[in-house]
Amino acid sequence: MEAEETLAVPIEEIQLFIETVKGCSEYNFSDYSVKSLSRRLEKVLIDNKTTMANLVTKIRNNKDFLEKTVRDITVNTTELFRDPKAWHAIKYGILPQFKDYNTVNIWHAGCSTGQEVYSMLILLYEMDFFHKANVFASDINIQVLEEAKKGVYKYRFNIEYLDNFDKVIKENPYNPDEHTDVPYSKYFDINKVNDIIKMKQFLVAKPVFKKHDLVKPENVFYTKFDLIVCRNVLIYFNFDLQNRIFDFFHDNLFDSGFLLLGMHESMLGPITAKYDKRGLIYRKK
Amino acid sequence: MIYRYIIIGGSAGSFQIVTKILSALPKSFNKTIFLCLHRLKHVRSGFVEALSIKSNIQILEPYDKEHIKPGKVYLAPANYHMYFELGNYMALSTEEPVNHSRPSIDLSFFSAAFTFKNNLIGIILSGANKDGALGLKNIKDNGGLTVVQDPAECQVKTMTTAAIQTTKVDYILTSDQIINFLLKLE
Incomplete structure (x- = not known):
């Protein structure tokens, strides 16, 4: 470009x-x-x-x-564990709140090729929430959804994000002495010769992928959510559309449900009254 | 001409210069400064804090659609491109890196040139690639003022040399002269 x-x-x-x-x-x-x-x-x-x-x-x-x-x-940038700080917010600020829930519904709105979805699945598994989680993911574009469903990525494009995996899965930012040894092979196979990272079948089988256009306020998954993750999607929309979507998310979150936006996205104006904000995390009022 | 906005681009060797400039400007400095600096990909946080230590002016990493205020320094967040919109606010995007860079200095400079026209000063500092050269030319073409750090003083002179070759820049200044220049704008 x-x-x-x-x-x-x-x-x-x-x-x-x-x-x-x-x-x-x-x-x-x-x-x-x-x-x-x-x-x-x-x-x-x-x-x-x-x-x-x-x-x-x-x-x-x-x-x-x-x-x-x-x-x-549409901009399809996505990375495994993009912005470890955001993942620390999920790991330490959001997921522990679901400890006593029987089920946890998570929606990745604008999931692109799916790296964020697999990052979430890995984290859920590590935290022992995998079995009770329903993970939904959507994008406006069918082609990227097909790639997301496969869970196969180029190794050379994603190799640097293994570092992010370490930061989120193996380390604890609040305790430098803590180190959990989790082999990558638990979650994906790396084939350097063929330049491939392939997610394990148990991860690939888990999420429900569907086409959804955020411009249209319809819920294609017919359920409410405990957590909506929508990172670096709304930055391409104007202010009015952003606010309509924040309203739509509000309607489709369970009470006290969470919303996570990109590292440098925020709500402005009257809509802020409908959410509590702590750090990166928005919570439905 | 009333210059209200200053946009600074740099990469390798620019961190110390930016720190020096910010530490020399008074708290009352009422222009808006935008920083578009390449940083190492794995160093994604702590940059604002590091720059803030010696700065008298508040440094912020902007949010998408955040309003621009005078007397602030806005640092392009890691891994985002930073743009400027009519109506005096900023926008971010995660579009493809340009010349392997995100933030891209060229993209931010183009956007600033279009939005702020002759109210803008563009400054290119030390750096290891040619990003920013076309952007600085665009600032000049849109009536803005262009400044380049003297390559002789730069730790890495690729970026400043490219800028000087691409544009007939208004001033080539050492970091001390850049500081004096900015102080005189007040």
């Missing part, structure tokens, strides 16, 4: 794209942050070596191309 001037794709072309997509699919990008949408669209135009006029024609006529474009527009 080249650096580009902001709004390199003019607003009229962005509108044309939004209207075209709205007209021929269920996707609605109207409330995405304009600047980031503009950057993503420019990248799509450059990668496809095309103009907006040609792009929208192709989108109208080709469903697969539409799906591919949606994938290219």
Whole structure:
């Protein structure tokens, strides 16, 4: 990706794209942050070596191309145990609250290729919550969901995150002397020759993956949640849509349920009255 | 020209310079400073604390859609790109690294140049790659003022040399001169 001037794709072309997509699919990008949408669209135009006029024609006529474009527009960055600090909040601040629950429902909203979901499963297993947890994960894009379901990742892209695994699973930030020796092979196989990290079958079999578009306030899992994890997804939406989603999450959390956002995301405005915030963790009032 | 915003980019060898600059600026400094510094990937926390020790000005890692206030220093969070929006607030993204960097200095400089136009000063410090060179040019093209740390003083001069080659910069200054320059803006 080249650096580009902001709004390199003019607003009229962005509108044309939004209207075209709205007209021929269920996707609605109207409330995405304009600047980031503009950057993503420019990248799509450059990668496809095309103009907006040609792009929208192709989108109208080709469903697969539409799906591919949606994938290219959405940002699919995810890592195993991304931001150990956030995982420490889950490990020490959230999960222990579920100790006496019979079941625990967790939803990863915007799970991309699934690394965060498997990180959660590993942590649940280590904390002996695995058997009573129901783990749900969704994304707007079917292609990334298919990858998530497989639980197979490139080794060379993820090798540095083994360090994060150590920080979250083996170490205790509050007690430097504590060290739990957990072999990686308990949870995934590493094949350096084929450049593969493959999650163990018992992990892959556990989560329920479904397509879900956060723009639409519908609960595709037909259950409420004890914890919703939605990290670095809402940053691509405008303020109004963000707030509608915070409301939607509130409606779909059990009483005193938890919401975890990205390290540098926060709620602003009246919606804050509906949640208690402690550190990184939001809790339904 | 009224300069209200200062954006500083740097990587290897810039930490000491940024610390020095921040320690020399008074608490009453009323411009907004943005820092876009590459850091080692595994050092993800403790950076604000380390920079804050000698700074008289509050240093914050911004939240997405946080409003920009004068007299603050905003540090691009590790592993996010930092952008600026009309309406005086910031936005973050986890889009692909640019030139292996996230935060990318170029992206932040482009966004700042577009948003703050001629109210902006861009500064490039010591660093080990060419990130920031195009961004600084964009600041200049949008009417902003451009400053580069004197490569002779830089621990690693790749970044400053690239910036000077790409843009006809307004000033090439040593770190002491940069401090004096900023103090005179008051």
